[in-house]
Amino acid sequence: MPYDLRPVPFRGGGFAPKHLRFFGPATFLAVLAYWWIGTHLGWISPIAMPTPMEVARALIDMVQTGELWQHLGASLQRLLIGGAIGGISGVIVGFAIGLSSIARSTALPLVSALFPIPKIALLPLFIIWFGIGESSKYATIAFGVFSPMVIAAFGGVDGVDRNLIRMAQSFGIPTRDIIAKIVLPGALPALLSGVRIAASIGIILLTAAEMIGAQYGVGAMVLASGNLMQTDRLIAGVLILSALGLTVAFLIGCVEKTVLKWRG
Amino acid sequence: MDLIAEAIHHRYGDMTVLDSVSLTVKSGEIVAILGPSGCGKTTLLRLLGGLERPTSGRVSTSGDAPADSLNPLTYIFQDFALIPWRTVAENVRLPLEHHGMTSNERSRRVADALARVNLAEFANAYPRQLSGGMKQRVSIARALAVNPAIFLMDEPLSALDAQSRELLMDDLVRLWHETRFTAVYVTHNLAEAVRLGHRIVVLSRRPGRIRDVISIDVPLADRRDGHPELIAASARIWSLIRDEAANADRELADAL
Numbered sequence A: 001m002p003y004d005l006r007p008v009p010f011r012g013g014g015f016a017p018k019h020l021r022f023f024g025p026a027t028f029l030a031v032l033a034y035w036w037i038g039t040h041l042g043w044i045s046p047i048a049m050p051t052p053m054e055v056a057r058a059l060i061d062m063v064q065t066g067e068l069w070q071h072l073g074a075s076l077q078r079l080l081i082g083g084a085i086g087g088i089s090g091v092i093v094g095f096a097i098g099l100s101s102i103a104r105s106t107a108l109p110l111v112s113a114l115f116p117i118p119k120i121a122l123l124p125l126f127i128i129w130f131g132i133g134e135s136s137k138y139a140t141i142a143f144g145v146f147s148p149m150v151i152a153a154f155g156g157v158d159g160v161d162r163n164l165i166r167m168a169q170s171f172g173i174p175t176r177d178i179i180a181k182i183v184l185p186g187a188l189p190a191l192l193s194g195v196r197i198a199a200s201i202g203i204i205l206l207t208a209a210e211m212i213g214a215q216y217g218v219g220a221m222v223l224a225s226g227n228l229m230q231t232d233r234l235i236a237g238v239l240i241l242s243a244l245g246l247t248v249a250f251l252i253g254c255v256e257k258t259v260l261k262w263r264g
Numbered sequence B: 001m002d003l004i005a006e007a008i009h010h011r012y013g014d015m016t017v018l019d020s021v022s023l024t025v026k027s028g029e030i031v032a033i034l035g036p037s038g039c040g041k042t043t044l045l046r047l048l049g050g051l052e053r054p055t056s057g058r059v060s061t062s063g064d065a066p067a068d069s070l071n072p073l074t075y076i077f078q079d080f081a082l083i084p085w086r087t088v089a090e091n092v093r094l095p096l097e098h099h100g101m102t103s104n105e106r107s108r109r110v111a112d113a114l115a116r117v118n119l120a121e122f123a124n125a126y127p128r129q130l131s132g133g134m135k136q137r138v139s140i141a142r143a144l145a146v147n148p149a150i151f152l153m154d155e156p157l158s159a160l161d162a163q164s165r166e167l168l169m170d171d172l173v174r175l176w177h178e179t180r181f182t183a184v185y186v187t188h189n190l191a192e193a194v195r196l197g198h199r200i201v202v203l204s205r206r207p208g209r210i211r212d213v214i215s216i217d218v219p220l221a222d223r224r225d226g227h228p229e230l231i232a233a234s235a236r237i238w239s240l241i242r243d244e245a246a247n248a249d250r251e252l253a254d255a256l
């Protein structure tokens, strides 16, 4: 054994953030505690921010009077119907762009031009077209969901391994079967991540549309509470929107897990 | 069924890839196509199976495929082309699904094909769970399931390690003895060509032209390392390849 042994210094490690349990809930508790102490000791003005208890009471109140379900029901209906119209038509147009030269040359420039328009700017136009009722809100949400779904769908189709398609052709598999069995499942991961983006855009537009003209809906409730300086109900509404977004993301995550099980 | 290519020319844009290639593949024979990288082997195979149209020339078949053949000209791809979201059995079933048959008949064909490549236990595995050699056996099973008249194989072993390659070559020899299938076997590996080819077509560099066709009469079962006739054939093919390489070097030197 030589006597000038020097240990080789460790230089690896790091750059691998892990998920630490309890830190997430602890962060929430810390924020809640700061809020609670701040409002009680008066660092935070009661006009700017209600206490956590007041918000909780407002929420419970809304549950008991059934007001919550009225608002949430109206919002969910708009999100689902508008999202379904925009999502389904977006996927169809996206597949057409992904599969046909004519659709790609005609529809793609159009969709690219529509994409950057902040869709809420079209709401006044939709109100003129469809009236102040539900249809104009469906249209706004559908329109907002449409372009990201088109882009996700045709990107997904473009990303499908052409070798698999040639393989299917070499076995004489008919084109519609190739679309159903290879193109559609191959594009599915891209479609699902498109749904994630589209859902968050949908919730933004939902809230905005409800603020412009609606009697019921979480967005309408938040706006009305603000006008009446009812910050407890306002914050409660914002929390409901956060929960809505998280629930949608969670559901998409579940679908991804079951549908993309083959990835391991 | 025989496969006949007559005076095939093929160009991509200004680049001629294949030049007057004529070739007949007789029923029951394995024709190996050997040539340097980029000489147009894959292109030739795609033309032979109708995945692409030649710029000029004609590809035809003669004679009938077996009555129960669902896809007379069937490819086996270098990259396996397995569908990652389908299990092994579902991959093998894919080319059967658009044919009218009872689901029993379909399952029987799938099970039969998997048994012939010794993958019966892996029917429910996903491709990512398999080794390269096993993946290629799945793709062979998928081809067997449609009972082809002619196999078109594009470097089926080149994505595999040396051991898997040896084992799979043995499998192919065994399968050939079972059914005497017809095959076009594209490779750039001299040893594979000599091991599996009844005839070996040596292509030149691009544009691919047929340099020579070498017949080897040794039965596939008797082809062991060190067999004198195989050594002679290898030497002959090797000298053709070396001439090509020397020409390439000379052209390069002239161009400088």
Ligand SMILES: Nc1ncnc2c1ncn2[C@@H]1O[C@H](COP(=O)(O)OP(=O)(O)OP(=O)(O)O)[C@@H](O)[C@H]1O
Pocket (backbone or CB within 6 Å): B012, B017, B035, B036, B037, B038, B039, B040, B041, B042, B043, B044, B188, B206
């Ligand atoms: N679709 C295509 N469009 C344009 N050029 C192509 C196309 N396919 C192949 N080529 C070109 O044609 C030539 C022959 O290609 P090919 O794939 O047939 O060669 P190969 O002999 O199979 O080569 P390798 O041993 O590398 O597989 C190459 O130069 C390639 O770049």
Ligand SMILES: [Mg+2]
Pocket (backbone or CB within 6 Å): B041, B042, B043, B154
């Ligand atoms: Mg090739």
